[in-house]
Amino acid sequence: MAFDLRPTxxxxxxxxxxxxxxxxxxxxxxxxxxxxxxxxxxxxxxVAKTLWPDILLTAGNTIWYTVIxxxxxxxxxVLFALMKMSKGPFGWFAxxxxxxxxxxxxxxxxxxxAFAFPIxxxxxxxxxGALSGxxxxxxxxxxxxxxxxxxxxxEAVPKGQTEAARSLGMGNLRTTFxxxxxxxxxxVIPPLTNEFVTLLKDTSLLYMAxxxxxxxxxxxxxxxxxxxxxxxxxxxxxxxxxxxxxxxxTYLVGRLEKSxxxxx
Amino acid sequence: xxxxxxxxxxxxxxxxxxxxxxxxxxxxxxxHVLKGINLTVEKGEVVCVIGPSGSGKSTLLRSVNLLEHPTxxxxxxxxxxxxxxxxxxxxxxxxxGMVFQSFNLFPHMNVLRNVTVAQQTVLKRSPQEAHDVAMxxxxxxxxxxxxxxxxxxxxxxxxxxxxxxxxxxxxxDIMLFDEPTSAxxxxxxxxxxxxxxxxxxxxxxxxxxxxxxxxxxxxxxRVIFMDDGQIVEEGPPSQVIAAPKEERTQVFLQRVLDPTxxxxxxxxxxDDDALARKSSH
Numbered sequence: 001m002a003f004d005l006r007p008t009x010x011x012x013x014x015x016x017x018x019x020x021x022x023x024x025x026x027x028x029x030x031x032x033x034x035x036x037x038x039x040x041x042x043x044x045x046x047v048a049k050t051l052w053p054d055i056l057l058t059a060g061n062t063i064w065y066t067v068i069x070x071x072x073x074x075x076x077x078v079l080f081a082l083m084k085m086s087k088g089p090f091g092w093f094a095x096x097x098x099x100x101x102x103x104x105x106x107x108x109x110x111x112x113x114a115f116a117f118p119i120x121x122x123x124x125x126x127x128x129g130a131l132s133g134x135x136x137x138x139x140x141x142x143x144x145x146x147x148x149x150x151x152x153x154x155e156a157v158p159k160g161q162t163e164a165a166r167s168l169g170m171g172n173l174r175t176t177f178x179x180x181x182x183x184x185x186x187x188v189i190p191p192l193t194n195e196f197v198t199l200l201k202d203t204s205l206l207y208m209a210x211x212x213x214x215x216x217x218x219x220x221x222x223x224x225x226x227x228x229x230x231x232x233x234x235x236x237x238x239x240x241x242x243x244x245x246x247x248x249x250t251y252l253v254g255r256l257e258k259s260x261x262x263x264x
Numbered sequence: 265x266x267x268x269x270x271x272x273x274x275x276x277x278x279x280x281x282x283x284x285x286x287x288x289x290x291x292x293x294x295x296h297v298l299k300g301i302n303l304t305v306e307k308g309e310v311v312c313v314i315g316p317s318g319s320g321k322s323t324l325l326r327s328v329n330l331l332e333h334p335t336x337x338x339x340x341x342x343x344x345x346x347x348x349x350x351x352x353x354x355x356x357x358x359x360x361g362m363v364f365q366s367f368n369l370f371p372h373m374n375v376l377r378n379v380t381v382a383q384q385t386v387l388k389r390s391p392q393e394a395h396d397v398a399m400x401x402x403x404x405x406x407x408x409x410x411x412x413x414x415x416x417x418x419x420x421x422x423x424x425x426x427x428x429x430x431x432x433x434x435x436x437d438i439m440l441f442d443e444p445t446s447a448x449x450x451x452x453x454x455x456x457x458x459x460x461x462x463x464x465x466x467x468x469x470x471x472x473x474x475x476x477x478x479x480x481x482x483x484x485x486r487v488i489f490m491d492d493g494q495i496v497e498e499g500p501p502s503q504v505i506a507a508p509k510e511e512r513t514q515v516f517l518q519r520v521l522d523p524t525x526x527x528x529x530x531x532x533x534x535d536d537d538a539l540a541r542k543s544s545h
Contacts, residue, residue: 163331164368164427168382168434169358178385182372 040231047233051225057214058221059241065217066200069138073199076139077146082176084151094147101144106137107205113137114209134209142199149191153184186260193253197246218242274351277343281306282438282469283328284343289336290323290493297323298334299493305438310470312480312501315490316516321473324490325442328471329360342437358386361431361439365446367423369415369430375402376411379430387434394433401429405459421452425459432463439463441472477520481505489513 005013083094101109114133118124126132157180165175185192204219211220218238225234283305290298297320305311313321326332327339330346330353339346346356369378379398383389389397402408405425415423424444431439441460445453457479464470464483474480480487480501487504489497489512497510508514 158366158368160364160366160368161370164362164364164370165382166354167329167331167357167360167362168430169354169356169386170382171354174385178381179370183370186372 042232042236044229044231044233047225047229047231048237050229051234051237055218055221055237055241058216058218059245061215062200062203062217062241063245065135065138065203065206066196069135069142069203070196070199072139073142073146076143077150078181080143080147081150081154084147085154098144098147101141102148104141106141106202107208109141110134110137110205110208113140128215129212130209131206131211131215134206137209138199138202138206141202142195145198146192146195149188149195150184152191153188154180156187157183189253189257189260193250197249200246201242273344273348274355275344276341280340280343282342283471284340285324285327285337286340287337288324288327288334288339290320290327290332291335297493298327300337301493301495303488303495305469305471307469308467309485310464310468310472310483311486311488312484313471313473313488313490314475314477314480314516315496319490320493321490322442325440325471325473328438328440329357329362331362354386358382358434359437361428361434361436363424363427363431363439363441363444365443367415367420367427367447369423369427371415374412374414375407375418375426378415378426379433382430383433397433398429401432402426404432404462405429406455419452420448421455424448424456428456428459428463438469438471441470441474443473443475445474445476475520477505477517489516491516 080094080097083090084098085091110133113136114130117133117136118130126136128135161179161183162175165179170178203217206217207220207223211217216224218241222234222238226232281304283303285301285303288298288301288303289296299320301320301324303311303324313324315321323332327334328341330339334347341356341360344351344356346353370381373381376395376398379401380391380394383394383397384391399408399411402411405428407422407425407429410418410422410426415426418426428444444460445456448456453476457476460470460472460479461483472480472484482501484501486498487501488495489504489508489510491512497504497508497513503509504513505517508517
């Protein structure tokens with residue numbers, strides 16, 4: 001049958017079939033879905049109005065937590081990346097740290113830092129309560145991933161760059177910070193952006209740490225509003241907020257990359 | 265940057281030659297790349313090192329500023345044993361300019377910054393002084409109109425001249441050149457060689473690994489032919505290039521100077537015969 005046909009004809013049939021199957025699935029789902037229920041539960045405009053303008057404050061918190069954790073994580077990551085590339089006990093320590101926190105679920109680390117840490121070290125009081133513990137956990141988690149990204153970037157800088165810097169009399173540290181890291185950062189901008197977006201989404205896990213009303217980030221806010229209204233509309237609203245933040249971000253970095261490639 | 269305290273062994277010995285290699289050996293695992301090299305470069309001397317690929321000439325050059333660490337023997341720079349862990353190697357390296365085959369300019373900095381950065385960070389010159397020195401050196405290599413360009417916007421020949429200016433800006437006592445024209449398009453080789461000729465005429469002490477026989481013949485005070493990790497023959501170019509005594513030198517020169525090979529100067533690889541000859545040694 002089909003295998004007797006010419007390749008072009010066969011291709012056309014395959015494509016047509018997949019379209020038909022796709023459309024059929026969408027139609028069936030649309031038919032069996034309970035549209036009135038969906039509308040009242042997920043797209044209730046009255047509920048949506050009650051979210052305004054608090055949703056902006058919480059979106060601000062989400063961004064604020066992401067930026068803080070990302071920046072602190074980046075500083076730690078550079079440190080751990082350099083340690084991992086060194087020989088001896090520092091290298092071992094960095095490897096252990098990175099493997100541990102990349103191996104654990106972020107949620108587990110957050111729970112640990114928010115609840116177990118204050119019990120283990122009652123003398124160490126972080127300002128901001130349990131949320132700070134959660135933020136510390138996010139810094140640790142993101143630094144472990146970012147350290148590996150930076151290490152890959154450093155290793156992608158040609159060996160000749162180090163040789164040129166050293167032959168000019170620059171020391172090891174000077175070479176690293178003046179010549180190698182600036183080039184490594186350019187190389188790792190795409191994976192760093194991914195990490196930023198991942199971190200932004202991971203701030204939703206902070207709801208486990210618990211927080212005051214003013215501290216709420218998007219997901220905690222959505223959960224609270226859902227139980228207040230017995231309605232899931234806040235979930236959709238918050239989902240849109242996440243997308244409004246993340247999609248322009250990836251677009252922006254794409255353009256940044258292009259302009260830097262042109263400069264290079 | 266931590267400055268090690270000045271050690272008596274850290275100061276140049278008056279009258280000592282700029283470069284002195286004593287019974288230098290280098291192993292890469294099982295591979296014996298340098299087999300007891302003895303070489304002295306006197307002040308103001310231009311020494312060209314020639315020889316087939318894999319003969320160890322680049323390794324020799326890279327040992328002079330310890331980009332390669334020898335596995336035996338001594339490297340003396342102005343009488344200082346630079347393998348001594350108590351000396352400040354960075355300070356010695358700052359006095360040894362090095363020009364690489366692949367230029368190795370810093371791609372994230374413009375031309376001017378490439379030439380000023382080490383002056384400011386290593387020699388602690390003021391921005392103004394570093395700028396003035398950089399402009400003087402860029403003028404010397406004829407590239408003052410390119411100071412705001414990034415390396416990727418320059419031709420290979422221009423990049424190599426910036427690299428030379430970068431090294432010169434450190435006021436080096438010695439310049440090392442590691443096949444500086446081998447990565448260049450043929451029509452760009454001339455500009456770089458002109459700069460190097462001028463440098464030699466100005467009295468710079470130079471150690472040059474090169475495939476440019478014409479340059480070696482005209483500019484070198486002394487030519488060294490290396491093969492298989494050893495210095496096979498050395499002497500003035502009139503002797504080593506024009507009238508080599510050793511058979512290995514003759515064979516090599518015949519290959520690179522053969523009229524049918526002349527266009528390939530600088531990019532010739534040893535042919536199968538040469539490789540077979542080498543492995544039979």
